[in-house]
Amino acid sequence: MGEKFLNRVYGKMAPAETQALYDAWAATYEAEISENGYATPGRLAKAMAKHVSDTSRPLLDFGCGTGLSGLALQLAGFTTLDGMDPSAQMLNIAREKSTYRTLTEIDIADPSPVPKGAYDLITAIGVIGIGAAPASTIDMLLRALPRGGLLGLSLNDHALREKVYEAALCQWLDTGAARLLVKEYGPHLPAQNIKSNVYIIEKA
Template identity: 35%
Template sequence: MTDKRALDLVYAASTPGELAHAYAAWAASYDRETAELGYCLPFLITSWVARYVEKGEGPLLDAGCGTGLTGPYLKALGYEAIEGLDLSADMLRIAESRGAYTALRQAELGQELPWPDGHFRAVFSTGVFTEGHAPAAALDDIARITKPGGHVILTVRDSILETGGFRRKFKELEASGRWRAVEESPPFRAFAIAEPEVLVKAFVFRVS
């Protein structure tokens, strides 16, 4: 499977089953191939986490952790309690091998998540809210499992901000008093080398 073929299959997925199948096929070579493409989001997200979350304040959730690329870098920055979820069992097995996560669960963003209200100090998610991936409706449960005063930190591909209902969901959660917007980045490239048209924005919300 070539880099482009794998990426095309992921973007073309229209159901959670198709997406899980695409990632299962890609899992073994995902890290090498995304590195060759210059995929930078798993590493950049640590900057926003470090900006808003003090070390030792409580557990973090890497929502859509994939092979766990972010975990070791947050651990190197001094964050210890990092949990992860992903749709793909194959990806989670690789994430577990990194030794950076205190717990990993297979779960689907957009369905009810297996944690109680206010469990996490912060939830971060990068590369997940893009073409054919998790829906804007997933933000309701992400906000639910984040404690009051905690942060939701995520990237969203610019092409689906409006068409995917993300702007609408952001405003809905703010209007209902469940969170308030803290930061919105300008658009930037998700891949430093390939796919120059793939632009994302980073968003930070403080849960009420």
Template identity: 30%
Template sequence: MSDRYRDARLNFNLRKTMTPQQIADMYNDFADEYEEKHLGLGLRSHLRIGEYMADTYPQDQRATLRVLDVGAGTGLVGEMLSELGFVQIDALDPAQKMLDIAKTKNIYQRLICAFLNKDRIDEIETDQYDCITAAGAFNEGLIPVCAFHEMIRIVKPGGRIVFTITDKYIDVTDGYRNDLLPFIQKMADEGVWDVTAVPLADGAIHLLDGPGTLYSFKVNVTEKIL
């Protein structure tokens, strides 16, 4: 295992000067110990995603829904969804070694190694998925606000974008502090999506990170040029 970017794994302020590729390399470097480390520290975001998906989609619908797990990492969300009866699950993550571990769990149909940003991901068709999930993927150096353009494109009208974020990360992340919440409201005002915001108590997403929100955006359009 490489020691590159070791301090930035838990100190998000150190990520502010890192490139997206360096962020991906950081996750590649500690892929083998990711689950042990973060579950030990109290990572719970995948549990919240699973609970919401179970409450939202009846059991008899789950096997036919196409789900894209964004920031899939080693597959914690995928495992939850698979246990709940979701079958058609794909994984997207920029760190190949994280995806290599996820592959061993045999829960994903496709594993796509790519960054999620404003650029089109050629491997994914427009309106391909019924739902996007993302747990632990919204903090410094990870998914930027501009990536919602691509998420809107790949989710079917009537489909959902479901993710968790702590209040702390909105406050301290440069790309979110002044932009994320106004953007969410702007897209709602324009009819791009309908917003459900579920408040989450202190420690519900991660024991160390305070309260937050689970967002579910019901997408109403095929594509939105931002």
């Protein structure tokens, strides 16, 4: 199938290196990730849908990549999806799926790429962790939500071993600025024996 990227992605890299890796991986990403049984998108999408009464409301799929997360969200009943990602090559593949209403390429140097209050439903599926988006992304996304808005995110085993990621979440939960609705540990990439937590958080 060509070059394998999965084992490389969990190394610590500068943001520009991470973006270059995902651009290079775009053409084979879905095949490689699917052969490892990528389960987190389906788990998180189902958990999110249980807490949303109107799944026609716009949902931002932050870090949408090639659109696998969008397909899972669509399968769970969400019908109005917008995607954002820093990888132009991944977005090109997502565009072919016709899953998203809009797709936006974001600048990794932009500290606040999501307009505040634009969405009351946001997901970051397989986005935050080592070799991907930093822990500060959690704070950025929660700040973008209005009160009562929901954030669905995942942290895999690699991220969970680095305390900084859950600590970023606890800064909101421990102060009462957000409320934890779901925290569920389960399969992420079963063929690699990697699991993940999925979280649904409501902004207070």
